Amino acid sequence: MAAWPKLKWDKEPTGPLKGIKVVDMATVVLGPYATVQLADLGAEVIKIENSEGNTPGDLMRHAGDSPTKQHGPIFAALNRNKKAINLNIKKPEDKAVLEALLEEADVFIHNVRMAGMERLGFGYDAVKAINPNIVYVHCAGFGAGGAYGERQAYDDLIQAASGFAALSEQRDGGRPTYAPSLVADKVSGLFAANATMAALLARAGGQGGQFVQVPMFECFTWFHMVENLWGETFIPGTGRMGYTRSVNPRRRPYPTKDSFIAIVPYNDRQWAKFFELGGRPGVFDDPRFATYQERTKHTGELYALIEEVTAERTTDEWLDLLAENDIPAMKYNRMADVLTDPHLADVAFFEEVESPVLGKYRTMKHPVHYAGTPVTNYAHPPMLDADGDEIRSALGF
Known part of the structure; x- marks a missing residue:
């Protein structure tokens, strides 16, 4: 069995998940939003990226301007406290590196469609054969077995399909609109982080590793319908959906x-x-x-x-x-006002940090406080394959 690489961090992680080893093959927003929660809490997260194509690595690297052309603003927010390695797992030598990482990992998380992962040899059964104790987290678009099970999912699609985009139509009487936020991605990412920690807790209680599916459509519909199921909660229903207070057009500053x-x-x-x-x-x-x-x-x-x-x-x-x-x-704060909000200043929510690669940049403190295991920002968002040589060498490649 290959030894998990001893990673060198900018600072020592101190959060409650210190020592948990995560292989992160998630991209864009949903998956990285989940894994940055784990990374902030001290887990050792190794981010796997594919360097093929004209836009190598996670697509969010290239969304928005950055000093390095590799750290788009969203990518920088979602990928701090992680190590990065480029792997093309269609190649035998790179497949072997991923297998070696999985041997001692606690968590494997990705948002690739399962049929594709199975073709590549990293479906749940194949990974379980490598490491029976692993928590395997699949961030899916739609739950397996449903009519949409094989479809792709993105934030706009889920806002539309869940009925969330219809709230603006119900409120204003005009055409439906998307919320100006990647709210479905981020909510589903929080579900994924929560599910990962629950599965780790079950494993610590002696129940072993397991497969965890986090379907975006179902997660976001659950989030949305808590208050908006409203008049259809009890059967027979009234036909009136949408919490009357929140869909009122006068609910505004x-x-x-x-x-x-x-x-x-x-x-x-x-x-x-x-x-x-x-x-x-x-x-x-x-x-x-x-x-x-x-x-x-x-x-x-x-x-x-x-x-x-x-x-x-x-x-x-x-x-x-x-x-x-x-x-x-x-x-009422406009967005620029939030940067100087007196409460956020008092709690040092926005931090200005400096990286040898990125220069000065603004980041946000993890918002939850742990008295015994304080959470810190301990590593800058990585360049493409920044830690590839270190990880390969530690694994004996």
Whole structure:
């Protein structure tokens, strides 16, 4: 059995997954979003990339400008704390390197269609024969056995097929739109990271390795329908789907004298106090707003009244007044404002780091705090095949 290569990191990983060995054959967004969670938590992640074609490596390397022409902004965010090696596993010598890595790996994760992986000799049964204890995670587009099981999946396709893109049509009455975020990829990536850790926990409890399939369509539909199944939850259903509050067209930041503000009075006291502060003390005498159930039915009218009230003061005036009265509110930030948000500055969320290859760049701290096993950014996103020689040499190739 080949020994897992002893990797040299820029700093020592300290997170709760330190010592977990991951072979990462995932590309683009969904898979790398899962594996960067594992890497941030201290797992030793070796990223496998194919150098064939005109755009070698992970396609996200080439999306957007970068100083190296290999570190597109999304790639840089999703591939820190990883080592990189180029392998063309159609070649016997590169196939042997991957097999050697898998012998001692704890996790093998990829988003290649399973039929293709089986043709290449790295389906679950073949990998299990190499390492019976491995957790094999397949990030699929659609669950096996379903009508779409062999199709490709991308964020836009999943937003459309899950009904998520229909929310904007229901809210605004216009044509459906995609959310301006790779939300289906990232949500499914979080499912994949969670599933990987659950399977590792089961293995630690004596249940051995296993095959884990993470189907993007099902994961994102589950995420989306938690609140939006709504009137079709109980049978027979009402036909009304979409949580009434979240699909209301007036659910948006409210205008103030100088900008916008987000306000969410949630209990009866907060609602009554808000309208009292706004000079409308009689609003809650209206039976449409007197109880939580009635407010839910008449959300649109309630939001319209809020817009009238908020327009009478500046954002800062409202923030001070609402804070004094314990009513939840936040300033509306445009994206550039987030970079200087005082809370994020206090917790050092955005970090400016310097790499000998990339120069200065901005990254984000892992958002979860672990008191006993603190999480750190311990390695810069790698160049193509940056660690190929080191890994091959350590494996005896």
